[in-house]
Amino acid sequence: MSETMLSFTIQGDNEGYVTFTCPYCNSDFKLQAGEYQNDEEPFSELFCPYCGLSKEKASFYSEDVIEKARELATNYAIEELNKAFGKMAKSINRKKGIIKMTYKPLKKVNVRELKEKDTQEVEFQCTICNHHTKVLYCAGASKIFCPYCGLDL
Ligand SMILES: [Zn+2]
Ligand SMILES: [Zn+2]
Known part of the structure; x- marks a missing residue:
């Protein structure tokens, strides 16, 4: 992929x-x-203002941000699956065979605001x-x- x-x-x-x-x-x-x-002042690490310890900036994302990213990724995957299965169902049903495929698209998750x-x-x-x-x-x-x-x- x-x-x-x-x-x-x-x-x-x-x-x-x-x-x-x-x-x-x-x-x-x-x-x-x-x-x-x-973009003009890129940096890779952040310091905690309270304890003064530093780590790469991605580790400072709040839980909400991480959750939102996860939800967006889930929906993206669902969308791709729906597309793939939709195509498959169409091509199977086109051949006048005995196999019929019905496909119910997956529902997306709610993405938080x-x-x-x-x-x-x-x-x-x-x-x-x-x-x-x-x-x-x-x-x-x-x-x-x-x-x-x-x-x-
Ligand atoms: Zn400073
Ligand atoms: Zn800290």
């Missing part, structure tokens, strides 16, 4: 922020979609790389790191 790219856009909150989740401490933080997807909740966060701007981040600045967190360069803000 050939490779197919599935892409979708994530709608940010009213300031264009999208939620990410740290794979280490499971905390949520937000990044500006425009900065995250800036990704919407950001407007929660209470504090916005930070890194003094070195100028990127923005929004973090839940709760009492326990005394230090915040820049998700892009890992600087202690």
Whole structure:
């Protein structure tokens, strides 16, 4: 089978922020979609603003985003199957044989709507790389790191 790219856009909150989740401490933080997807400044790793640990950026996708990607992939597969079986049924039924094939197309799964909740966060701007981040600045967190360069803000 050939490779197919599935892409979708994530709608940010009213300031264009999208939620990410740290794979280490499971905390949520937000990044500006425009900065995250800036092709002129590609990056491969992100730092968790809470624990400061870094990992490839794909591991920071939130559960919702991963689920949505899975649903889209499922629907794509179903569509391809429906097409293939539809063709097969047609060609079998065309030959006036005794075999008749009836085929009921598979139903697609519902793809969730990704919407950001407007929660209470504090916005930070890194003094070195100028990127923005929004973090839940709760009492326990005394230090915040820049998700892009890992600087202690
Ligand atoms: Zn973390
Ligand atoms: Zn920075």
